[in-house]
Amino acid sequence: MHVDIGAALGTVAEPGIDEAELEELDERVAEAHERIAAGRGDDEFGYAALNLPERTDADAIREAVSPVSDAEYVLTVGIGGSALGAKTITAALAEDPERHVVLDNVDPEHVERTLSDLPLSETAVNVVSKSGTTAETLANFLVVRDVYEYRDVDWTERTVVTTGESGPLRELADEEDLPTLPVPDGVPGRFSALSSVGLVPPAILGVDIEELLAGGADAADGLGPSLFETPAYAYGAVAYALEERGAAVNAFMPYAERLEVFAEWFAQLWAESLGKEGRGQTPARALGATDQHSQLQLYRAGPRDKVVTVVRPRERADVPVPDAGHESLSYLAGTDLGELLDAEYDATVASLSAADRPAVEIEIDSLDARSLGELLYATEAACVLVGELAGVETFTQPAVEWGKRAARGLLSGEDTEETRTVDERPSYLISDGD
Numbered sequence: 001m002h003v004d005i006g007a008a009l010g011t012v013a014e015p016g017i018d019e020a021e022l023e024e025l026d027e028r029v030a031e032a033h034e035r036i037a038a039g040r041g042d043d044e045f046g047y048a049a050l051n052l053p054e055r056t057d058a059d060a061i062r063e064a065v066s067p068v069s070d071a072e073y074v075l076t077v078g079i080g081g082s083a084l085g086a087k088t089i090t091a092a093l094a095e096d097p098e099r100h101v102v103l104d105n106v107d108p109e110h111v112e113r114t115l116s117d118l119p120l121s122e123t124a125v126n127v128v129s130k131s132g133t134t135a136e137t138l139a140n141f142l143v144v145r146d147v148y149e150y151r152d153v154d155w156t157e158r159t160v161v162t163t164g165e166s167g168p169l170r171e172l173a174d175e176e177d178l179p180t181l182p183v184p185d186g187v188p189g190r191f192s193a194l195s196s197v198g199l200v201p202p203a204i205l206g207v208d209i210e211e212l213l214a215g216g217a218d219a220a221d222g223l224g225p226s227l228f229e230t231p232a233y234a235y236g237a238v239a240y241a242l243e244e245r246g247a248a249v250n251a252f253m254p255y256a257e258r259l260e261v262f263a264e265w266f267a268q269l270w271a272e273s274l275g276k277e278g279r280g281q282t283p284a285r286a287l288g289a290t291d292q293h294s295q296l297q298l299y300r301a302g303p304r305d306k307v308v309t310v311v312r313p314r315e316r317a318d319v320p321v322p323d324a325g326h327e328s329l330s331y332l333a334g335t336d337l338g339e340l341l342d343a344e345y346d347a348t349v350a351s352l353s354a355a356d357r358p359a360v361e362i363e364i365d366s367l368d369a370r371s372l373g374e375l376l377y378a379t380e381a382a383c384v385l386v387g388e389l390a391g392v393e394t395f396t397q398p399a400v401e402w403g404k405r406a407a408r409g410l411l412s413g414e415d416t417e418e419t420r421t422v423d424e425r426p427s428y429l430i431s432d433g434d
């Protein structure tokens, strides 16, 4: 992985960082790296996530999925970190990403349509929940089970469960003696892509999970005490420094369709890990070149509260643009779509610099299993570094619990502080008179 911070330096961007500040920051990076290495050494909660490449047992995953390894489709039932890792990997690497169907919401129309379109007898069901208690995942699983039974297809032969040692999902799995995989100890969901949590659908759909883990291990070996030698830390340190200088939004813009879901995964990682104590960059998902034609106006001429992160694979497929024989289109003659997309990428970074807006470039050699494993791991390490520099608790997400208690209370009719607050929440309704 390569990180180019040139377009974030103070000479070309406001907010920006000058090189002297980078040197200073590097001292703090060295301290933070020491803390991270110590946390990894003791397999401490959270830091243990950075040990996954060497800890994840790919053989155990392959064994657990062997009963369903001939499945045409994989239906993942999970949410947040229990869905986004697998979704990111299959979107980037599966021969046909559409064969991985994810139920990570409880929209009745969507669930109904999704299940009615699926050939259930050719579909493996991958149910994932670290806590084993998440309402959306359990409700969807009960609906899926019901639809299988209604259509007289045996779901117990097609289901693999990844969950903790206790909780309703574990009980359901044990009741039916379903093949189960453990969630890795001490690893928050959003950091678990390189574990059984993220690797079951890729394993079923023919992705080289061993190479993914090897890419993660490469990035792990590359972690060192200096941002000038560790691309992951260079990204984290610059994102942190820019946030300190007002870049409250991180517009995350991969220039590859197959990395669009990676931006979704990044959004959870960055928001849920770093959104603490009144700080944290807001991740804004975008896609290059598409969102040049929707968001770039704002990135270039709106408030100076953003850094734009662009990501691209250096190698691309070759799709030549035919010569139209039109003078006005002669600039396209002899080029190919990859060249055009890279020209758009380069032009966008330059256009932001020309408007002295900060951008950071992340490049991987090619969009293959090893490079994606490296990218996922390095992005996690960058996030952990930002948490250290910002002094926040990176690995928990206490702010999400209030809403869960309230929703559960509303459904069970409990009278709690949360449900009362829901009932008494402010309302000033404007209708169109119907």
Ligand SMILES: O=P(O)(O)OC[C@H]1O[C@](O)(CO)[C@@H](O)[C@@H]1O
Pocket (backbone or CB within 6 Å): 079, 080, 081, 082, 128, 129, 130, 131, 132, 133, 134, 137, 189, 190, 272, 397, 400
């Ligand atoms: O894997 P679980 O426990 O079902 O949680 C799913 C997601 O919900 C969260 O707890 C947030 O509500 C995330 O941190 C997690 O990735």
